[in-house]
Amino acid sequence: MDDNGGAFIVPVDVRIDRRGGKMSEQTSLRAPRLWNWHRIALFLPAMGLIGFFLIIPIGVIAIYSFLVPGVYGGVVWEFTTNAYRQFLFEQDLFTDEWAFNGAYLNIYGRSIGQAAVATIACLLVGFPTAYFIATRPPENRTIWLFLVTIPYWVNLLIRTLAVLFLLRDQGPINSFLMDWGVIEKPIRLAYTNFAIGFGLVYSYLPFMVLPIYASLERFDFSLMEAGYDLYAGRWTILRKVVLPVVAPGVVAGSLLVFIPSLGSFIAPDILGGGRNLMIGNLIALQFQGSRNWPFGSAAAMILLTLVLLALFFFARRQQGGLASSHG
Amino acid sequence: MSGRESSSQKSLRRYPGFRAVALMCLFLLYVPILVVAIYSFNDIRSITTWGGFSLKWYAKAFSNPQIQSATWNSLVIAVSAATIATCVATAAAMGMTRGRRFRGQGGVFAVISIPLMIPEIVTAVASLAFFLAIGFTLGLHTILIAHTVFCIPFAYLPIAARMQGIEKAFDEAAKDLYAGRWRAFRYVLLPMMTPAIISGYMLAFIISLDDFIITSLVAGPGSTTLPLAIYGLVRVGFSPEINAISTLLLLVSMIFVSASYLVSRIGRSN
Amino acid sequence: MSEGENEIAVHIGDVVKVYGSGDSAHTALHGINLDIRHNEFFTLLGPSGCGKTTLLRMIAGFESVTEGEISLYGQNLATSPPNRRPVNTVFQQYALFPHMTVAKNVAFGLKMKGHGEAETRARVDEMLRLVQLDRFAERRPSQLSGGQQQRVALARALAPSPKLLLLDEPLSALDLKLRQAMRLELKQIQRDAGITFIFVTHDQEEALTMSDRIAVMSEGALQQVGDSRDIYEAPVNRFVADFIGETNLPEVVIERYEGDHAVCRLGDGSELHCSVSEGAAAAGERGHLSIRPERLSFTAAGEEGSIRCVIDRTIYVGTDTQYAVHLGDGSELVVRVQNEAGEELPWSAGDEVGLRLATGAARLLSD
Numbered sequence: 001m002d003d004n005g006g007a008f009i010v011p012v013d014v015r016i017d018r019r020g021g022k023m024s025e026q027t028s029l030r031a032p033r034l035w036n037w038h039r040i041a042l043f044l045p046a047m048g049l050i051g052f053f054l055i056i057p058i059g060v061i062a063i064y065s066f067l068v069p070g071v072y073g074g075v076v077w078e079f080t081t082n083a084y085r086q087f088l089f090e091q092d093l094f095t096d097e098w099a100f101n102g103a104y105l106n107i108y109g110r111s112i113g114q115a116a117v118a119t120i121a122c123l124l125v126g127f128p129t130a131y132f133i134a135t136r137p138p139e140n141r142t143i144w145l146f147l148v149t150i151p152y153w154v155n156l157l158i159r160t161l162a163v164l165f166l167l168r169d170q171g172p173i174n175s176f177l178m179d180w181g182v183i184e185k186p187i188r189l190a191y192t193n194f195a196i197g198f199g200l201v202y203s204y205l206p207f208m209v210l211p212i213y214a215s216l217e218r219f220d221f222s223l224m225e226a227g228y229d230l231y232a233g234r235w236t237i238l239r240k241v242v243l244p245v246v247a248p249g250v251v252a253g254s255l256l257v258f259i260p261s262l263g264s265f266i267a268p269d270i271l272g273g274g275r276n277l278m279i280g281n282l283i284a285l286q287f288q289g290s291r292n293w294p295f296g297s298a299a300a301m302i303l304l305t306l307v308l309l310a311l312f313f314f315a316r317r318q319q320g321g322l323a324s325s326h327g
Numbered sequence: 328m329s330g331r332e333s334s335s336q337k338s339l340r341r342y343p344g345f346r347a348v349a350l351m352c353l354f355l356l357y358v359p360i361l362v363v364a365i366y367s368f369n370d371i372r373s374i375t376t377w378g379g380f381s382l383k384w385y386a387k388a389f390s391n392p393q394i395q396s397a398t399w400n401s402l403v404i405a406v407s408a409a410t411i412a413t414c415v416a417t418a419a420a421m422g423m424t425r426g427r428r429f430r431g432q433g434g435v436f437a438v439i440s441i442p443l444m445i446p447e448i449v450t451a452v453a454s455l456a457f458f459l460a461i462g463f464t465l466g467l468h469t470i471l472i473a474h475t476v477f478c479i480p481f482a483y484l485p486i487a488a489r490m491q492g493i494e495k496a497f498d499e500a501a502k503d504l505y506a507g508r509w510r511a512f513r514y515v516l517l518p519m520m521t522p523a524i525i526s527g528y529m530l531a532f533i534i535s536l537d538d539f540i541i542t543s544l545v546a547g548p549g550s551t552t553l554p555l556a557i558y559g560l561v562r563v564g565f566s567p568e569i570n571a572i573s574t575l576l577l578l579v580s581m582i583f584v585s586a587s588y589l590v591s592r593i594g595r596s597n
Numbered sequence: 598m599s600e601g602e603n604e605i606a607v608h609i610g611d612v613v614k615v616y617g618s619g620d621s622a623h624t625a626l627h628g629i630n631l632d633i634r635h636n637e638f639f640t641l642l643g644p645s646g647c648g649k650t651t652l653l654r655m656i657a658g659f660e661s662v663t664e665g666e667i668s669l670y671g672q673n674l675a676t677s678p679p680n681r682r683p684v685n686t687v688f689q690q691y692a693l694f695p696h697m698t699v700a701k702n703v704a705f706g707l708k709m710k711g712h713g714e715a716e717t718r719a720r721v722d723e724m725l726r727l728v729q730l731d732r733f734a735e736r737r738p739s740q741l742s743g744g745q746q747q748r749v750a751l752a753r754a755l756a757p758s759p760k761l762l763l764l765d766e767p768l769s770a771l772d773l774k775l776r777q778a779m780r781l782e783l784k785q786i787q788r789d790a791g792i793t794f795i796f797v798t799h800d801q802e803e804a805l806t807m808s809d810r811i812a813v814m815s816e817g818a819l820q821q822v823g824d825s826r827d828i829y830e831a832p833v834n835r836f837v838a839d840f841i842g843e844t845n846l847p848e849v850v851i852e853r854y855e856g857d858h859a860v861c862r863l864g865d866g867s868e869l870h871c872s873v874s875e876g877a878a879a880a881g882e883r884g885h886l887s888i889r890p891e892r893l894s895f896t897a898a899g900e901e902g903s904i905r906c907v908i909d910r911t912i913y914v915g916t917d918t919q920y921a922v923h924l925g926d927g928s929e930l931v932v933r934v935q936n937e938a939g940e941e942l943p944w945s946a947g948d949e950v951g952l953r954l955a956t957g958a959a960r961l962l963s964d
Contacts, residue, residue, distance in 0.1 A: 150585075506705075
């Protein structure tokens with residue numbers, strides 16, 4: 001079960017959750033307490049760096065989200081929940097009354113929708129691909145996996161620019177179609193929701209393929225033969241035998257696509273042409289242009305909450321899955 | 328692994344169309360970057376027609392002083408961030424995988440993987456807010472700090488995976504043969520882990536070199552990295568120069584990832 | 598210090614090992630007492646989980662001692678870490694350093710002990726010649742076969758001239774033929790090197806063929822310590838009798854004791870004279886006998902001094918034939934009869950025959 005192929009390159013992988021199993025009951029060489037101090041000293045730098053420069057900063061924006069925005073960015077130390085209220089309501093400049101405003105909610109809704117569509121598209125392409133790779137002879141699997149993984153490591157900005165390059169009005173697709181007389185005017189592909197979706201799929205497709213592959217790799221294909229033996233058809237077997245077993249991989253893959261898509265910044269920024277905002281752009285904007293730090297912080301906290309909720313449900317699923325299927 | 332199966336057994340596992348989807352997947356993944364790479368060699372500015380092979384956009388990119396300084400910045404930051412992250416991650420992997428499990432181990436692992444779980448944009452704005460709150464001026468050093476933190480899990484995962492694969496018997500054998508704790512590490516564990524450490528280092532390097540979102544928020548005026556420079560050029564208008572730099576960065580990433588992968592394979596077969 | 602034939606090399610006194618603490622505490626060893634003599638090939642034998650490996654690892658220094666003491670030639674080992682003990686180990690999976698050549702592996706302990714370059718090289722050559730691997734000095738462990746790796750591990754552990762060599766199931770990764778060859782080789786190397794060996798195994802045949810003395814362990818306690826013959830012929834209790842070799846363990850009623858013998862009654866009423874192991878039950882109580890199948894033989898039914906039985910099945914196993922029989926009360930026994938060349942099996946299923954015991958074949962066990 002040692003990982004083969006490029007799976008090691010995947011940053012968040014289903015195998016993370018199995019690591020517990022590999023750590024057998026190990027015994028210390030000396031008295032436990034002394035040994036523990038040694039070990040604490042070993043992982044303290046990593047914990048310290050991440051704790052001080054990431055966990056505390058997140059605490060800082062959590063606090064900022066309850067403060068009043070400063071005029072030129074920054075915050076004024078005064079408690080208020082306005083930043084959160086602003087999501088649903090708009091305060092009238094003169095009367096100070098709050099009226100419902102769905103604009104921000106809309107951005108969140110659109111982001112979730114956009115991410116969900118990208119996830120489904122990745123699943124539709126990713127599952128057959130993973131399955132196809134898993135049924136290759138072992139020596140070929142490595143090459144396939146490697147080919148699927150490589151693009152992930154190419155600069156996200158450049159990959160997104162490449163998609164823009166391809167989809168532009170004067171880009172190769174449009175000029176190809178015009179040269180052949182299929183269309184007369186360029187089709188508007190860039191700066192649309194479609195372009196963003198395409199960009200997201202293109203960005204995160206490897207994240208879908210690898211975890212599904214990882215669970216398929218451990219799948220006992222003789223179970224399929226048992227299914228055929230019991231008179232099940234091809235697609236029935238896929239639904240009733242294969243899918244339940246690889247469900248943890250599918251869930252992991254979906255999450256790995258959905259989470260970064262939800263908070264994506266580059267794809268909507270470049271492929272959406274700055275018009276089709278997503279959560280990521282909304283947050284960045286508050287810290288760059290409009291300079292409403294508390295509102296940006298609140299937007300970030302809401303995004304973070306959504307992500308943690310998704311991870312939490314995933315973890316619950318995963319535990320259930322471990323009990324019912326195999327490790 | 329099942330060995331040779333009869334073709335009828337194999338065909339039972341096949342689903343019509345899956346091969347086509349898999350090929351389409353590869354096509355989808357590679358066509359955009361290949362198109363960019365091809366057009367970077369186009370002699371004329373047009374992106375619709377092919378004007379012959381030329382390296383002039385590369386020459387132009389190399390002679391652009393902004394790109395030169397951005398490249399230098401990117402390299403300095405990537406080397407430093409990857410070095411610190413790899414050292415820290417190696418130590419953490421030692422602490423996590425050698426010796427018995429301890430209470431809170433899951434918690435330590437969760438902390439180490441936090442940079443992977445939090446959306447990058449949140450990391451970016453949180454870092455920005457924090458740096459300004461504690462009175463840092465933005466610049467290369469803030470980029471370096473943010474990159475180091477972000478790179479730790481990328482270096483940690485391959486190193487820890489390899490270290491878990493090294494049985495404690497090797498450690499015990501070294502100690503049994505009169506090596507103390509330090510010499511057991513120096514002469515046995517470290518050489519056995521070197522491939523994984525190199526692999527982790529290269530991944531951290533690539534992550535730092537490629538990062539755009541975090542960098543764009545925590546970079547001060549004047550401290551431009553390569554992705555920021557590219558973004559700046561795109562804002563002005565699409566030029567073949569961008570294709571040339573992109574192709575180079577693309578190549579660097581691919582070489583590093585392939586090398587990282589090969590090194591870790593060597594480590595495993597040993 | 599004179600190291601005479603009967604000098605104690607390793608003294609293990611009241612050693613207790615407890616893992617964990619509080620409610621989750623688990624006692625792996627319950628007060629082990631053992632003296633291992635100088636230059637002895639001593640085997641710890643038992644099923645997996647009996648604590649034999651734990652005991653070995655405590656001697657090596659990889660496990661702390663919860664209670665009791667372990668000393669080596671009179672020196673208490675408790676306070677010294679593994680790298681300060683003149684004890685080396687051959688690990689179960691060998692744990693050869695994959696990034697070093699065979700020669701470097703063998704040299705490792707010498708280097709760590711601070712031996713000079715020339716001295717180290719000479720000793721490595723000597724060791725590789727001892728295990729007949731001098732031609733492979735520059736190879737990597739991964740380029741060697743399992744048996745060769747095993748011998749490198751042995752050479753590496755012997756090179757620093759330890760006072761005691763520990764072997765943790767070193768043969769278990771080899772195939773049967775190689776395992777048998779290595780047994781003889783190991784024994785020979787032990788004699789040549791003149792070092793005390795402590796050998797851990799769950800394979801009783803391995804233990805019986807190589808050891809000067811064997812300690813049979815079960816559930817964290819010593820069951821019996823003795824040489825191969827003692828352990829096989831005179832097991833002290835049911836566990837040892839059952840674990841070592843094959844045996845019949847019929848339940849009997851102890852009629853009376855006659856000197857150092859006992860008279861016991863089998864289920865069908867027939868009486869047997871048997872030797873008695875220490876701690877056996879008192880007269881009038883129930884107990885178990887151990888009767889080795891090869892110590893039983895057949896004779897005509899009803900013959901004087903034989904027990905009447907019926908053959909249920911016969912199984913031909915090459916060197917001998919196994920017969921499953923039942924007595925008058927239905928209790929079952931196994932009999933092994935050596936096969937003679939070219940002879941048909943003299944008895945077959947369904948035959949009623951007489952069962953005869955060789956003298957001293959039956960032994961009354963403690964439970």
